[in-house]
Each structure stands twice: as structure tokens, then as C-alpha cells.
Amino acid sequence: MSHESYPTDRKNWNSILEVDSLSVTYETPTGGVQALRDVSLSLETGETVGIVGESGSGKSTLALSLLQYLDDNGQVTNGSIQFKDREIQNLPKVELQNLRGKQIAHVPQDPNTSLNPSLCVGEQISETIREHEDVTNQEARERMHEILKTVRIGDPEYNAERYPHELSGGMQQRVLIAMALSCNPELLILDEPTTGLDVTTQAKILDLIQELKDSFDTAIILITHDLSVIAETCDRVTILYAGEVMEQGPVTEIFNNPANPYTQGLLAAIPRVKEDRKLNPIPGKIPDLTEISDGCIFAERCEFSERDCKSGEITTEVVDERTNHQTRCRRWSDAIEDPIEPDIEPDRSSASTSSEELLKAEDVKKYFGENSFFDQIFGGEPPVKAVDGVDLTVNKGETLGLVGESGCGKSTLGSTLLKLLDITDGEITFNGENINSLDSSGLQEFRSNAQIVFQNPHSSLNPRKRVGNQLKRPLKLLTDSNNDERHERMSELLDQVGLDSNYASRYPHELSGGEKQRVAIARAFAAQPAFIVLDEPVSSLDVSVQATILNLLSMLREEYNSSYLFISHDLSVVKHISDRIAVMYLGEIVEVGSQKSIFEPPYHPYTRALLSANPDLDPNRESDRVQLEGNVPSPRDPPSGCPFHTRCPQYMGAKCEHQEPELKTIETDDGDTHQIACHLDEEELADEISR
């Protein structure tokens, strides 16, 4: 069922779900958190509605209240939820059981923890069928095999007998989708179905959802924080902020003519692969939901807000009756007239960077699990080749982006370059000095010059130390300074990362995720290092906060003239911040070049697949993905020859299998360096490939 033209006469559709002014409150020791307020939503058979929101927006609460599965301290304080014209709140236990799984099915966020680890996946599916349908065990099994085929799991007889840990993350998610579809539900709720999966896996799951939309007549609610996932799959979208619906309407309308300052802000905060532009963060943070002030919930952070926005009740206004586009904003016509749009970023390539080498890695290897004494006696397993022969240079003042999927060795490489892990083989020189042969004072010097920011700010800050002391500590260890100087530098650092000086006396738990990451960044910059490894520094942050941190990092780089190694799985983010980019697969660099050259042909086949898997914010784009077959091979036993040959869509045969390709330089017009490790010639690397 497709919706090329949006139906104008909506009355012909069968409404399957009607949520009317739903409000949910969680009782907490500090007061009632009003997680959802006046949320209305309707869904028709065969329709896919996306619900987007940042953390704290109440999107998961909404999903769970549709299933009547709120936490014990959560309570619906107002509103109704009608499923097929029947109120589902306070249903008796037995009827609720018949509803769940049979009529409303749920696909949870984290496939790894959402399957029972000690039951075979097949049983977990057929159990659902036996519960809801009048079938024999044999019939249930047959249907289970059938449904596994539907979600594109090959060899269902074999795979049904697997335990969850024997399947990859993508397969686990397919199993959960199969489980949800097993009783032909009328409503399917997908809660962040691709979060935590690699881009190539995410792309496959999104394609699967697309396929299911066409073959099943199920209404789908897709909950996500990722607008591009919505753009790819949904018909309509509901934007949630701090428990309220800010805007809803058809996807094309919302993405092309957003009529709410919050929606506009979100769209302007996201870096895109297609265009270079500045990021506009949304200032401020999500309000405390224990006390809701009068007026618009977004007014404090809104650039369109005027005095009257902060008083009275803000009602939903209709933007376009025909498409049922609604917004909760008094200034929406102002917003449409003069929307928030980021500026195009001037080309910064080679502006600030020199060609002077700062760090050089030659044939760096890092293996884990070298054989122990007993393994030698009994024959142990081969070591994990996390980094397997990497050559890399980082120039002064440059940002080198490092992309690759989980398990490719990018974080290990980052830690090895900083000597946080001991190198197995190879050579790393920093400022012309081999860091392996440093004595203790040399190492001290190196540490003050090379720092790291980790992905998770919640665990990388000491919970028992005040922010100020955490910033003074590296100064004490790495610089020659007295107490007053350290105090002064600490205040300066806080100021530079945009935190008020009173943050010095706070503990990490009093800070939000974005604020903690600012502290972690300030700590890394304390001793004015020349080189900083940023290991997924924005991955755990909401988009509006992510934009702030990315802008901050750019600003600090100018200020200190530092070099970055920016590690990320997110191509758009890497493209936004990097001068040059290296693409890593199974412990090896397969392509490296200027930011521009990576995103333009010729491509390494793996880069091509990554790029095409990256979801796009353009709802009109036709899906034209290069799909990678199979799973990433084990780094204990990497394939011979080219590491990518087992999955490569442009695989040529024996040569790829037996001969390892060297990085070869591709000539570019503007003198950029661009290297690709592939046996294909330049033309084949640039050609459109047939699928």
C-alpha cells in the first residue's frame, strides 16, 4: 500500500487507533513528572506514523501506554485510548492478554536484551502463536518458519533452533519483528527499531519495514529520535517535545514546510551528508516536567516567542486542513515566513591546516588475547586482530575523521595511538618521536600533548569529584603551575566550553549529558594538547545538544590549533567536522582522503555501501541502497586477501580472495590526497554499479 498522493478524503479510511488528549504522570519522590500532556493521535489501517522526540519527550511512555504497560508509578491522569472504537484502559487481565501480541504488537528497542537468552528464538516466536491461535504445536512451528522467511531470515529450520546470542544484532531485530508479526496484528509499535544497529544493518531493517508495509495491512507506529528514519519509512509524523505534540502532519509537509519553531530547530541542528552547512543548536534545555508553567512549553528556547507565548493555554492550530497538518504554536505563520535555516558553511578545506605531520602511524597492529600459558599447552584460539596494519598520518591543525561500523577497530586504534593500549607491532611517531621508546618524562610530555574524550560522559567523569577539581587535576599532573594559576585556567576552561563558573563546585550527577560532555572536553583541553582523540563524542547526545558540542569542538580547534582524530559511526557528523576521512573495515584502513573525495566517486566498495546505507532526511528520495550480504567476519579469523571480499558487491574472484590490496593513490583535480585499497581500477570504483 503506497501513498504517493496523500488522500484528501480521510473519512474513507478506517480509524484503528484514536488517542485523545492523553496525559500521563509518573509519581517520583520529588513530585509528579507530567511525562505526557494532552497528546492526541489517530491512526488508520495500513498507515505508518512516526513519533519523533529527544530524550525526555515522552515517546516511549506513549508507546507503553498504548500497550497498557506503564511502570508502577505511572498513571494515566486524563484522556482516552480507543483501539477499534473500544477503550482499552482498565481492560480485565484476560482481555489485555488477548490484545497484546495478537492485536497490538510491540518491537522493542534493544534486540540484544529483549530476547530471552536461554530460549531458542524459534520457540519464542511459536509460543506467541500458540498463545493466541488455536493451533497444534506442529502448525505453530510451520507458521514460525513461514514468518522467519517473511522477515528474510534464511534457513529458518536451522536458525529457529539458535539461541539469541548466536545471532547478529540485525538478525535478533528480525526475530523480534517476526515475533510481533506472527499473529497478524492490526497495530505494530516499533520502538526505536534501529537504534544501536550499524548503518548497514539499519538500512536492511528499514528496507524490511518498507517491504512489510507493502505486504501486510498493518498500521505502524514508529518511535525514534532519528528524523532520517522517519523520512525513509513514514507517511505521517508526530513531533513530541517535553510531553506535548508540537506538530503533526504528512512527512513531506513536516520536512519541507515545518510550521513549528521546534521542528525547524531540530532540522537545522542535524548535519547532512548532501550539503555543507553550519549547525544551529537549539539553545537551553528541556524544562523540568514536575512543574509545568503556563504558556508554550518551548517558549524559553524559542526564537519566535513573544510575551503572550508564555501565558495562557496554547492550542493546536491547523496549518493545512487538506493534509491535516497541525501545529501547537501561536507564531507558526511567522515561522513559516522566516524559517530557521542554517547558513551554508564556507569551504574550510585546507584553510587552517598545514601539511606538517603531527602524528604518523606505520603498520600499527593491536591484537588481543595473545596465547596464555595454558592455551599454548592445549592449543588456544587465535588472537583478535582488532587493528591489523594501519598507516595513518594526522597533520597539525587537522581533523581526521575515522569511520567504520562497530567492531571494526576504530576505538582500539584511537587508544593505541595514545599509548593507552600497548602496541602489538608497528611504529607511532608523534612530533617526530617514537612514542614506544619514551621514558617516563617523555611519556608525561606526550600525555600533556595528546588527550582523549570518550563517548559516554556519564562514566568518564569521576562521580565523587567536583567539576572544578576534575579540571585542575590534569593541570597538576601535566603542567608546571601553582594553585592560583590552575584555578584561573580552570575558570577559563569552563568559560570556553560555555559553562558558568558556578559549575566548578558541582558534582557530575548534577549535570545533563551535554554539560558532562563539555566538562570532559574542557578536561581534555586543560593542558593545551596538540592532539585529541574524540571517540564518538556526540553519539550518546540528543541532536540539539549534539549540534552544540560539534560547534564547540570546531571553535576550540580554531582557538588552540589542535588536531583531532574524530572517531564516529555517523557519516554525516564525520563529514561535518573533518578535513580528511579514513574508512576502516576489520582492522584495516580501506580508504582515506579529503572530506570531499570520500563522498564523491571513485569510492571503495565498502565506503559506497556505507554511504548508500546512511539514511537521508529527504522524504522523497527513492531507496537505492547497496546492500551488504552476510555479517562482518570474525577478527579472530579475518578473510584472506582483501578483508572485504566476503561481502563485496563488486567482488572479482580469486584476486580479491588471495591478494591483499595496497592503498593506492587516486589522482584528483585539486591535489587532494585520496587513497583506496582495492583491486578494481579507478573507473570501476567510480561507475554506477548494477544491482
Next chain:
Amino acid sequence: MHVSNRYLAKRLVYIILNLILISIIVFGITTVLPGNAAETILGRYATPEKVSTLERELGLDQPIYIQYIDWLSSFLTGSWGTSFQHNRPVFDLIVTRGARSLYLAVITLATITSISIPLGIIAAVYHDSKIDFGITGVSYLGISVPEFVTGTGLLVVFAGPVFGVFPAGGYTSISDGGIRQWLSHIVLPVTTLTILSIAHLMRLTRTEMVDILKSDYIRTARLKGLDEKTVVLKHAVRNGLMPTVTLLAMSLGSLMGGIVVVEEVFAYPGLGRLIVDSVTHRDVPVLQASILLVAFVYTFANLAADIVYTYLNPRISYGGSAR
């Protein structure tokens, strides 16, 4: 199914190394103790000449490592020597006494398991309710009273003049007195040990089950529309019992300690009393053999627990390839 031969071989090597280490310690302690075997055998008034002659005969004048190797090799070939105190071959003595203690241990483990696991599950399902507080409270009462107090209390009540249902102590074998007699001597010691150990196991089961009942896959199971009984018994219990199995094997160690005390209280002639007696009477061969036996049982119980674990938890596979 999940245990490879290589893993088993590896574990066996560790166990053997472990046991050798224990044997060195046991041998070391018993030889280093003041007063050697010759003096003990000959008594307080032996002349130094007689002592040194006997020392030569017993090989006590040899360097200590030769003594150790001699001792270990005769031990391994089954000649465990003769008990000074009982004048019986140590082997026979330990087998008879060990079997009696084994009855106590096995029956106690069975009762602990069948009482504390269901209680733990119930407490978890009714988490934070009156039922939960009741179960947890009573089980704590048991753990906070030492076993000699519980044992004596039980003796006074059930073997005392008021009820007098059970004998106050001693032991009758099945062949001598029939199964009823045999059981009547075992009930009170087992009850004492059970009361002591229930809290640990119950508490662990409860904590684990509470966590699991909050887990994502339990939510998945509930949201598929399964009834709560299936959710708990099929989806939660299997995962919830894994730490319990490990604790069961480890509690064998503390059970040994409990058995020593309880056997004293109930005058139960098992291995525990034998150890205590041989310490007081400096009956070195018995002491060495019985401690080694306990160590042996303990290490193999842990191995057994690890193997049972793999059947409960398919994620753990020992030694084989990761996938």
C-alpha cells in the same frame, strides 16, 4: 553440549594442580606442628634414642621433600596408613564416616534447594509486599542464630522431655535399625543446617528474580500476551537460577563447616567429628586424609556447578569457539 573436551582437560589440570597445592599445605602443617609422629606414638616418656630409631624407621630423618613425596606416593597408591587413635586403616575409617556425613550433606542440600528457591521466587513475584517481607524476615532469623544455638534449641524441644520425638544424638545405620531409625537420627541435624543456609540462597534467588522480572525480555514476553504464570515459570526462572546453582556448589564449603559443628552438637559420628577428634588426638594420618577428601569434594562440586551452568545458560560455552 556446551562443554568441550579441551575445556574439561584444562579444568582437570587446574584441579590436579590445586589438589597438589592443598596436599603440600596439609602435609606442611601436619609436619611442622610441634612434636613429631615418633614422639606421639611413643608417648611422653620415650628416650631420645628410641625416638630417633623410630624416626629412622618412619623416614622422618629424611629431607622434607622426600618425606612429602613418600607420603604422597603411598597416599596415591591407597595406603593411607593406620589411625593412631582408632587403630584402624584410615581408608576404612574415612569411607564409613564420610558416607554418614554425605547423607547429611546431600539431604540438607536437597531440602535447602526445595525450600529456598520457591520461597525466593514467591518473594520476587510479590516483591515489596507483606509476603516478601515475611519470607525475607523469617529467613534472616535463621541466619542470625548460630547453628549450635539452633541445634541445641531443637534438641531441647524435640528430643527433650516435652516432645521427645527424636533421639538426642548418635547414629543407627539402615542395616541395623531400618530406615525409620536411620532417618530419626538425621532429621534434627539436617533441620539445623537447613535453617542456617536458607536465607543466603533464598535471598540470592529473590534478588536475581526481581532483576529479571524487570528485564527487557520479560517485558517482551508480557507484551506478547503471555499469562503471568508462563512469564515467571518459563521465561524468568530459568535465567534466575543461574547464580543460585553456583552458590549451591559454593555453599557446600560452608556446609562442611556447619556439619562439623552440628555433628558435635548431635554427637553424630560423621567425618566432621572424626576431623575434630583427630585434631585433639593428633591423629595425623586421619587428619591429612580427611582434609584432602574435603578439598577433593569441594573442587569437584565446583566443576559440576560450572557444567550444570552451561545447560542453564546457553551463552556460556566453555572452551569451544565463541560462535
